Amino acid sequence: MREVRVRFAPSPTGPLHIGGVRTALYNYLFAKKHKGKFLLRIEDTDQTRFVPGAEDYIIESLKWIGIHFDEGVHIGGPFAPYRQSDRREIYHQYALQLLKNGTAYYAFDTPEELDRLRKDSETRKETFQYGPQTRLGLKNSLTMSETDVKAMLESGEHYVIRVKIPENETIVVQDLIRGEVSVDSNLLDDKVLFKSDGLPTYHLANVVDDYLMKISHVIRGEEWLPSAPLHVLLYRYLGWETEMPEFAHLPLLLKPEGNGKLSKRDGDRLGFPVFPLQWTDPKTGDISSGYRETGYLPEAFINMLALLGWNPGTEQEIFRMDQLIEAFSIERVGKSGSKFDPEKAKWFNHHYIKMLSVDHLALLLNKILTEKGIEVDMEFVKKVCSVTSERAVLIPDLWEHSSFFFQAPKVYDEKVVQKFWKPETPALLEKIGLLLREISDFSSENIDAVIKSFIFENSLGMGQVMNTLRLVLVGGSFGPGVASILSVLGKQESLQRIHKAANQFMQL
């Protein structure tokens, strides 16, 4: 078997969305699984759609999720350059080769002329096709004399080079996911291979580059399936049939609600990110949210994405990247499109946050604290994390569920006050305060024992006492266990909060 070499080949027309990220991920997993190479090629042959910043965005996104390239625009490699606009001289010679062997031809029809032909067909409820049926009635080197063609070319007239699709042939594409896909050549059209601006179209460029870069497997989105027969034809015409890569067309990612391909606009409309990283549109300034900024861990993100369209055949659902590499196989990629489920994405993240070590969690929380201008001892941050981590679904929840540890409550939740505050409450609090003061080892176990025996001895309600304590410590009815809160807060701060509340309410 030849060396596995696969590529991720996005065009820099904007941010990569999760469908594209998944394509990159599957390519990466496949490459690593087979000890092969993974490379990043930028397909920017359409300069009209170029978006500044998109290329860097793509690179940063893949770096964030832990995908490393062996070769690519950003790191070079033995087949450089890896940006198609830097390879423009290469493509022309192959177009000329096709011209020479009669599998391509010059065409001089203007865009306006073609537009009119399409519109005319449309009114007759037909589809205009520049192909075997029509090419002999159009302005090209098939219908014009050699001298006329020469004259046109020399006069600097705009031209394109189109592929000459054969008639009455069945073209077969072998697909690793779908099996055999065959198409009648009469239904294909004479696609433009080389544009009048001197750059190739995707069809020519991807075939030439995949061949030159010795790509062994083309793993890409299903939207390319209809043009795969053309690519097969091109390999044949170029004489590279024996070195043609194998194809695998991945099913699409669909919107969570209704149907249709997940698109860049869907995300914030439906309340979840579609992009790995936040993106600011350079033209409009519009901001689209990203998984990273929303508080997802990259490990959770790729785990979720990997299982969207692929499964290991076992009931295992949690995979680290190295486990994904080990378990991945293209045969276990499904054929049908997958609807993206934001709830499941959250579940994965929640799971991964729970798996994180206290040290790691503390680092994440400390970053948020620093942003808020709060500076505290790391040991304290760790303690906080150890009692709050399991209730955090997204990273920002680490703060949302623990802020009262760093800032004493300024106001008390009115509803909770009404429910639990009684005239005798201040006295009760002072009593508990006295008991707490006596505890030498301020551990949550000791605190718990002391409070419980106090409740028992005085025949008080557990809920009444605990909820009141909770109220004065955190300002509402949320957070971890009361004993844990007291222990983490420490004796001094706990007593202060209890006194403050007792005094404040005494005056009411």
Add this chain to the structure above:
RNA sequence: GGUCCGUUCGUCUAACGGUUAGGACGCCAGGUUUUCAUCCUGGUAAUAGGGGUUCGAUUCCCCUACGGACUACCA
């Protein structure tokens, strides 16, 4: 419209001719609990429809329906 691809619980999916059609998310109920979560237990819910082939179809074939992609000098 044409071509191609697809179709198992609401969602992601397993079952490569023989299973009480399995798991996960969600949802519901119960348990644990001082709140909210976590956690544990249980429940809910699917083979699009119709024909074949076969002793036997989720699984193989055909038709229909539905969905999607493609149909540019875009990728």
